[in-house]
Amino acid sequence: MTENTNHRKLKLDELNRASIDEFKAQDKLPVAVVLDNVRSMNNIGSIFRTSDGFAVEQICLCGITAKPPHRDIEKTALGATQSIAWTYYETPIEAIEQLRKDGYKIIAIEQAENSLMLNTFIPQKTEKYALIFGNEVNGVSDEAMELIDACIEIPQFGTKHSFNIVVSAGIVLWDFFVKMVDLS
Template sequence: MEIQKSHHEYKSASIEHQIVLIAENIRTPENAGMIMRLADAFGIQQLFFVGEHAVELSTKVKRASRNTYKTVNFQYIADATEIVTDFTNEGFTPIALEITNSSKPLKAFKAKKNQKFVVIVGGERQGVSETLLKMCTEHYHIPMFGKNSSINVVNALAVGLYKITENH
């Protein structure tokens, strides 16, 4: 008989991927906390909450993060252009999870061995800004099969990070 393990019994792989995550203009505290949780779950190297509308670390954010705010390397910054430029100069490939006129379906994503990424997701209202989209070498979208053209940023990020790290 299979029995579900408790959280204390499970040992993670403890891999830190060479992935930097930029979450632009995330307004909802619960989304910010869950993004921290995903950053922890997928071994993200560094997380940047960006923009004038980025939600601050609050009780709601902490609660939604399930205490990963204590272990994830994150910071708040006003503008990401310098960060993207710096990481690109260090050999990171900037990609956006956003539907655009040039985006490819996420299933087309292929990483080279040891490739480093800056993954950019956008806020609940406007998505990734045009400024950051222009800095990305590629854009990827999750194909939708219903009537809506998008899903919640946290859900999209979970799908995206799974695909990006599956063979990394």
Template sequence: MEGLIDYLKQFATPERIDKIQEVLAQRTNHLTVLLEEVYKPQNGAAVMRSCDCFGIQQLHVIDKENQFQLSTSVAKGSAKWVDLHKHNSLASSVEHLKAKGYKMVATSPHTEMELDDLPVDEPLALMFGNEFSGLTEEAVEAADYKIKIPMHGFAESFNISVSAALVLNQLSTKMRKSPDINWQLTDKEKHLIEGAWVCKSLKFFENLSKTYLKKK
């Protein structure tokens, strides 16, 4: 596999390789997002785009009832760069994330802890509910932290994609400014993602891969 990626790299422009390295240096798995049954394609796409913009590599979704879809006009190609993981239940998604060391965070207007007070020293999985009813009671009960975004108007909550963007902006900034948090990807993670991104950057990578394998 490593030989194949090195072979494919020669067909990518130097500018593209430099951009991949630049973005990888800012990518993180310290924060991740879990969406619970979001059904509007534009909202799912907007959250994925925010993940890409804020350097979040993993997006998890529960889509047992509502098939997760992306509006390509809103995603703006971010689906190529963010890893999407689908789960068929809240229980399986929480079990998966907690096994990886994440603390679960529920966003809800009905709690006392504010976003500013949330510690970022441990990996966090940020849960956001669907457009109609928000997070389920089960999701809130599974949370290690329950936070609210301060609001000063009549509306009770932000749109789900806006909520995700606000939370990711504040927490990713706080994380990056902390000198004691090792938030960057490991060398192994970078290497694997680099390979995937190089392939996605080449229009004819499948034909190029076949050519390489024939030479072996």
């Protein structure tokens, strides 16, 4: 590898990011993120920010998942609660029922029997997907698991049982983005 000294960090005004209005009008990744009883407001805010980065269609907040505006969500969302469409549902069941009516395939991100490994799952560009991320301790609720169309698991090779929910969301959303969006 040759050394290249032309790696000046870009300034914020050089990033050419969309305004909130431009973002709302642009094409979105046909994905809804469902947060099933996520307890940490920092995790919620980080998932808003990650969802903004990959231009997901919407976030569904369910159960005990906190709703914006809240300073602890904004601390990590950095304004993404203004750009990403979101809806609150009393239960994940209500969110799943609405998303299914709206034509989404319902997929849990969970370690479960008969789950598909993320690297082997090929999303169809003509489909819309609702990805359910569960509680930090208990994962996706049993009630939600009974209603899913498929379950995706992130392959892991270390000693821990799971990734943090924000890390999981980042991995899965990047994977869907790369597989569904033509970056050329």
